[in-house]
Amino acid sequence: MDINWQGLITGAVTVFVITYFTKKATFAAKEGELKFGMFMKGLGLACLLFSIAPLVVLLTGYYQVDKPGETTALIGLSIGFGIGALYTLAEGFFVKGSYDKESITFSTPWTGSKSEKWDDLESINFNGWCYWYVLKFKSGKVVRLSSYLGGHGYLLAFLQERGQNF
Numbered sequence: 039m040d041i042n043w044q045g046l047i048t049g050a051v052t053v054f055v056i057t058y059f060t061k062k063a064t065f066a067a068k069e070g071e072l073k074f075g076m077f078m079k080g081l082g083l084a085c086l087l088f089s090i091a092p093l094v095v096l097l098t099g100y101y102q103v104d105k106p107g108e109t110t111a112l113i114g115l116s117i118g119f120g121i122g123a124l125y126t127l128a129e130g131f132f133v134k135g136s137y138d139k140e141s142i143t144f145s146t147p148w149t150g151s152k153s154e155k156w157d158d159l160e161s162i163n164f165n166g167w168c169y170w171y172v173l174k175f176k177s178g179k180v181v182r183l184s185s186y187l188g189g190h191g192y193l194l195a196f197l198q199e200r201g202q203n204f
Contacts, residue, residue, distance in 0.1 A: 060169075060185050067189030072135035072144065075188045082126035089119035135181075137193055142173075144181045152179050162197060162204035171204065 059077045066075050092115040095101050101108050128147045135144035145151040158176040165172055165182075171190070173181040183190045197204070 063186050063188045064191030065189065067192075069189065069192040070136055070138060072137070072183065072187050072189045072193065074130045074133060074184075074186065078126060078130035078186060082123050082130050085119045085123035085126055089116050089123055092116045092119075129184075133184075133187070135183075135187075137196070142181065142193075144183075152181060154179060154181070156200065159197075159202070162202050164204060 063075060063077065067073050092112040096109065096112040096116065101112065103109070132147045133145070135142065137143070139156075141153060141155045143151065143153045154175045154177065159173060160176055161172075161174045163172045163174075164170075168182075169185045171183040171185075171194070173183065175181075183193065194204075
């Protein structure tokens with residue numbers, strides 16, 4: 039049995055980088071502020087570059103046209119990384135929030151703006167699959183705080199001081 043060293047090393051580096059940036063984001067923003075840092079914006083730009091490169095190769099014809107699957111792969115890479123770039127750049131630049139002792143205000147391009155009072159907070163749960171915290175309020179509104187969101191550590195500490203368990 040051959041060991042795929044390249045895959046193992048790539049996997050280990052990926053886990054290290056993601057863990058590092060998650061821990062760094064915890065207290066990255068000022069207390070009372072929630073926003074993504076340069077990691078999310080840089081990831082979006084990297085995805086944009088990875089979507090443009092296969093598109094350029096496709097348009098210039100600098101690939102093996104007669105090899106089965108080459109054209110499909112280039113189109114798939116361009117579309118996949120393009121969608122990833124749009125999503126990550128939108129998250130990085132347009133997801134913002136702030137909070138104080140009374141309330142939280144949070145805005146995303148996907149769900150719009152929300153403003154809720156802490157007294158109306160019903161529950162806090164951690165979603166390990168998506169790696170975010172889910173705050174549910176009596177109004178039915180839900181605020182999802184990514185673990186990559188700068189300043190979320192201050193908010194979690196604040197909520198623990200208020201007696202919230204999660």
